[in-house]
Amino acid sequence: MTTSILLVEDNPADAELTLDGLREALPTITVDWVKDGAQAIDYLFGRAAYTANPPPLPKVVLLDLRLPKVDGLQVLKAVREEARTRWLPIVVLTSSREESDLVRSYELGSNAYVVKPVDSEKFHEAVRMLGLFWKDLNQTRGE
Amino acid sequence: MFMIHESGEFLATLPPDSRDRRLAAAVVLVSAAVFLAAVPFAKTPLPPIGPFIPIYETALSINDLITAVLLFGQFSILRVRSLWVLASGYLFTAAMTVAHALTFPGVFAPSGVLGGGSQSTAWMYSFWHGGFPLWVIAYTLLKGRADEAPVPRLHPRAAILSAIAAVLVTVCGLTVMATAGQDALPAILLNNRYTPSGTVILSSVWGLSVLALIILWRRRPHSVLDLWLMVVMCAWLFDMALSAVLNAGRYDFGFYAGRVYGLLAASFVLIVLLLENGALYARLADSYRKLQYTRILEAQIDEAKRTEAVTHRLNAELEDRVRQRTAELTDANRELEAFSYSVSHDLRAPLRAIDGFGGKLERGYAERLDDEGRRLLNVVRDSAQRMGALIDDLLAFSRMGRREMVVAPVNMAGLVRAVADELRSREPTTRAIEIEIGELPTIAGDMAMLRQVWINLLSNALKFTQPRTPARIEIGGQCDGGEIRYWVKDNGVGFDMQYADKLFGVFQRLHAFDEFEGTGVGLALSQRIIRRHGGHICAEAAVDGGATFSFTLPSLPPVNDEAAS
Numbered sequence: 001m002t003t004s005i006l007l008v009e010d011n012p013a014d015a016e017l018t019l020d021g022l023r024e025a026l027p028t029i030t031v032d033w034v035k036d037g038a039q040a041i042d043y044l045f046g047r048a049a050y051t052a053n054p055p056p057l058p059k060v061v062l063l064d065l066r067l068p069k070v071d072g073l074q075v076l077k078a079v080r081e082e083a084r085t086r087w088l089p090i091v092v093l094t095s096s097r098e099e100s101d102l103v104r105s106y107e108l109g110s111n112a113y114v115v116k117p118v119d120s121e122k123f124h125e126a127v128r129m130l131g132l133f134w135k136d137l138n139q140t141r142g143e
Numbered sequence: 144m145f146m147i148h149e150s151g152e153f154l155a156t157l158p159p160d161s162r163d164r165r166l167a168a169a170v171v172l173v174s175a176a177v178f179l180a181a182v183p184f185a186k187t188p189l190p191p192i193g194p195f196i197p198i199y200e201t202a203l204s205i206n207d208l209i210t211a212v213l214l215f216g217q218f219s220i221l222r223v224r225s226l227w228v229l230a231s232g233y234l235f236t237a238a239m240t241v242a243h244a245l246t247f248p249g250v251f252a253p254s255g256v257l258g259g260g261s262q263s264t265a266w267m268y269s270f271w272h273g274g275f276p277l278w279v280i281a282y283t284l285l286k287g288r289a290d291e292a293p294v295p296r297l298h299p300r301a302a303i304l305s306a307i308a309a310v311l312v313t314v315c316g317l318t319v320m321a322t323a324g325q326d327a328l329p330a331i332l333l334n335n336r337y338t339p340s341g342t343v344i345l346s347s348v349w350g351l352s353v354l355a356l357i358i359l360w361r362r363r364p365h366s367v368l369d370l371w372l373m374v375v376m377c378a379w380l381f382d383m384a385l386s387a388v389l390n391a392g393r394y395d396f397g398f399y400a401g402r403v404y405g406l407l408a409a410s411f412v413l414i415v416l417l418l419e420n421g422a423l424y425a426r427l428a429d430s431y432r433k434l435q436y437t438r439i440l441e442a443q444i445d446e447a448k449r450t451e452a453v454t455h456r457l458n459a460e461l462e463d464r465v466r467q468r469t470a471e472l473t474d475a476n477r478e479l480e481a482f483s484y485s486v487s488h489d490l491r492a493p494l495r496a497i498d499g500f501g502g503k504l505e506r507g508y509a510e511r512l513d514d515e516g517r518r519l520l521n522v523v524r525d526s527a528q529r530m531g532a533l534i535d536d537l538l539a540f541s542r543m544g545r546r547e548m549v550v551a552p553v554n555m556a557g558l559v560r561a562v563a564d565e566l567r568s569r570e571p572t573t574r575a576i577e578i579e580i581g582e583l584p585t586i587a588g589d590m591a592m593l594r595q596v597w598i599n600l601l602s603n604a605l606k607f608t609q610p611r612t613p614a615r616i617e618i619g620g621q622c623d624g625g626e627i628r629y630w631v632k633d634n635g636v637g638f639d640m641q642y643a644d645k646l647f648g649v650f651q652r653l654h655a656f657d658e659f660e661g662t663g664v665g666l667a668l669s670q671r672i673i674r675r676h677g678g679h680i681c682a683e684a685a686v687d688g689g690a691t692f693s694f695t696l697p698s699l700p701p702v703n704d705e706a707a708s
Contacts, residue, residue: 013496020503066488095488095495097538099546118491118531120499120524 003135004030006058008040008075009093010067017120018062018093021127026135032058037070041078044085060089060134065096065105073104080109087141089134155217155226155286159370167370170411171377174404178381185389185397192394193249199402200244206409207237213416215306219299225286229372231306232278236409238314239271246322265331265341266321272383273348274317276355279372283355283362286369335392345387352379371415378408476545483541490534497527529662536664539595543671548589555583555629558590559618562597566605575612576605581619584627586696592672599665600631600692606659607635607690622698626678630693637684646682669694 005022009015015033022031032055034040040063041047046054061079065072072092079085091112092105102113114130117123159167214230245256246263297305321328331341356376359369386401501524509517563578570576586593601616608614617632638646638654645651647670652663666680673680673694684690 011492011496013499014492017495017499095491097535099542116491116495118494118498118534119528120495120502123495123499124502 003028004032004055004058005131005135006040006043006061007031007033008035008037008061008063008067008072009033010035010064014064014116017123018127021124022131024124025128025131029059029131029135036068037072037075040067040075041070044079044088045082057085057088059140060091060130060138062091062093062130063110065092065094065101073101073108076105076108076110089138089140091130091134093130155221155223155366155368157367158364159367163367163370167374170374174374174378174381174407178385178404181385181396181400182389185385185395185400186391187396188391189394189396189399191249195399195402196247196250197244199406200240200247203406203409204237204240204244206406206413207233207240210409210413210416211237213413213420215303216420217416219303222299223286225282227302227306228278228285229282229368230303231310232275232282233412234307234310235278235314236271236275238310239267239274239317242314242318243267243271246318260322260325262325262328262330262332263322266325266328267318268387269331269344269348270317270321272379272387273351274313275379276351276376279355279376280351280358282372283358283369286366287362287364332392337392342388345383349380349383349388352376352383356380367415367419368412371411374411375408378404378411382408479541480545483538491531494527494531494534498524498531501527533662533664536662536668540664540668540671543592543595543668543675546592548592548675550587550589553586553588553590553593555586555593555620556580558594559583559597559601562594562601563618566598566601570605574609574614576608576614576616578616579618581617583618583620583629584622584698586627586698588676588696589672592675596669596672596694599669603661603665603692604631604633604635604690606661607637607654608633609635609659611635623695625698626695627698628693628695630691632689632691634689637686637688637690639686640684643682643684647680 005026007015007018007022009018015035019031019033022029032043034043039049040061042050043055044057044061063072063075067075070078072094076090076092079088079090089111090109091114092101092110093114093116094101095116096102097115105113112130114126117126211230211233214226214233218226218230243264244250246267248261248264329340329344330338331344332338333341337345356373359365359373359376362369365373382401382404384401385397385404386399390397390401392398501520505517505520505524512520559580563580567576567578601618604616605614608616611634615634618630619632620627620629636654647666648663651667652661654661670680673696676696678694678696680692680694682690682692
């Protein structure tokens with residue numbers, strides 16, 4: 001079974017740093033990167049560009065909140081409403097320290113809420129730990 | 144306008160009370176008794192008294208004239224036709240009395256001043272005494288009728304003038320008839336004795352008064368005026384019975400006694416009217432006083448209403464303004480939140496990129512850079528990290544102002560111990576630090592916020608005691624009236640009190656970055672938290688003499704065991 005991680009991130013710099021961290025921690029894993037909420041939904045639901053070849057569900061979705069088209073909270077909501085993706089681990093990875101964002105995210109069923117540290121070393125470390133935890137340690141309920 | 148058109152206000156409309164009725168009955172009874180006593184002597188001749196007729200008739204005329212004036216006065220207020228007729232009746236008797244006196248033989252001239260003959264005076268008497276009951280009957284039939292509306296067509300003055308004119312014309316006509324036309328009329332008096340036709344005529348005249356009395360009696364309800372008119376008609380009956388029916392001729396006992404009756408009769412209504420006028424005046428004065436009082440009250444009420452209206456308007460304006468301001472502030476707050484959200488989210492992303500890509504540069508290309516190159520790269524990364532810390536602190540400060548306070552009892556001793564342990568664990572183990580925690584009373588407040596205050600104060604104390612060995616920090620609290628004062632005292636580098644006012648400003652720092660790190664937000668945040676709790680924070684220090692930061696909080700209200708259990 002292929003193991004992949006879906007990264008939903010519109011900022012290429014953040015995406016690159018995140019990919020760096022993940023690749024370092026998990027050299028064998030596939031990380032798919034989409035740049036907005038609409039693409040994320042298409043990816044997860046096998047729609048639009050993904051209809052022909054729907055990707056399997058990833059081990060975890062790293063989801064930014066501020067996204068073009070469909071924002072992170074809307075993605076979260078859509079994913080939780082769909083039976084196939086109801087138990088899919090989703091980690092909100094955001095710059096926002098706003099209490100309201102945190103509360104909304106958990107209300108909509110996010111599995112974790114991580115604030116991206118500005119310090120690149122801390123950020124790198126955080127991403128590494130996230131990857132390891134969700135790939136190897138976490139047990140999730142399959143379909 | 145007058146508001147006394149209500150029935151019961153005037154003589155003409157006032158119903159008589161039992162006292163009025165008793166008095167009227169008593170007068171009639173006494174009159175009747177005197178009349179009966181006088182009847183046997185009616186024909187007793189007495190010597191003629193020359194001035195009797197002019198004196199008597201002048202008095203009678205003036206009496207009736209005044210009565211007429213008073214009745215016209217009431218008419219002008221009530222404007223009912225019946226009063227107008229009755230007043231005319233009195234005017235008629237007043238004028239007829241004068242005319243009668245002028246025709247009386249031997250008074251002003253041997254056969255009267257108006258000419259005529261021997262029968263003129265007797266006919267004048269008949270017209271006079273027969274006429275008045277007719278006016279009374281007319282009055283009685285008019286009064287109390289449903290259609291007896293106030294007379295709207297004529298102004299009262301015009302109505303009165305026309306009444307006077309009509310009465311004078313009538314009186315003149317009757318006088319002419321009795322004087323110039325006396326030959327066409329049957330004789331009443333011959334040789335100072337009544338002729339048979341005279342007896343018939345005078346009895347008929349008398350009968351008219353009886354008729355008037357009966358009609359008056361039957362026409363109910365009676366007013367006070369009606370009551371006294373009945374008394375008057377009784378007196379007229381006795382008068383005429385004595386002086387024109389039962390007597391024998393002029394200047395006998397009946398002649399004199401009857402006329403005394405007539406004078407009394409004329410006086411009743413006059414007296415009652417005068418009393419009524421007095422009462423009316425008193426009522427008027429009273430009403431006027433009340434009206435004045437009412438006007439003052441009304442003026443005061445108007446004033447109060449005006450004031451209330453103004454207050455109401457001002458309140459409404461104020462509320463509008465408050466609503467508007469609230470809307471503006473809400474908008475401003477929403478914008479501010481959107482702004483801080485952007486700051487929180489968007490501003491940190493490029494910083495992370497600067498630092499992150501700086502890191503990649505450092506890791507991947509370090510061997511290609513010389514020492515200066517690596518130093519410059521470090522400055523870039525440090526600055527980015529510093530800016531990240533500034534943004535975080537600024538957002539924390541902004542959040543603290545907006546966050547809802549959750550107030551509960553806070554165990555300060557436990558809280559401070561936990562914070563102190565945590566901060567101490569972050570310090571290098573080589574540092575000698577003595578932290579002394581004294582008594583710390585429990586307080587009501589927001590646990591998370593107060594924790595932030597202690598973190599800021601204790602980390603400051605640890606930071607600024609870095610050059611000291613050992614670093615000594617004393618923490619304590621003390622009840623002071625209605626509040627509790629907590630303090631953190633250190634033996635650190637202190638500061639110049641000259642700059643104490645800058646201490647709690649956002650981004651205000653009293654030390655260079657390379658001396659002590661920090662964003663300058665911690666104390667501003669602490670002050671904000673303490674102020675939101677209703678307390679205040681202050682500092683005392685000297686350069687190189689250590690610093691003491693203390694803050695007060697309102698003390699916990701006494702614990703109510705029952706409420707707590």
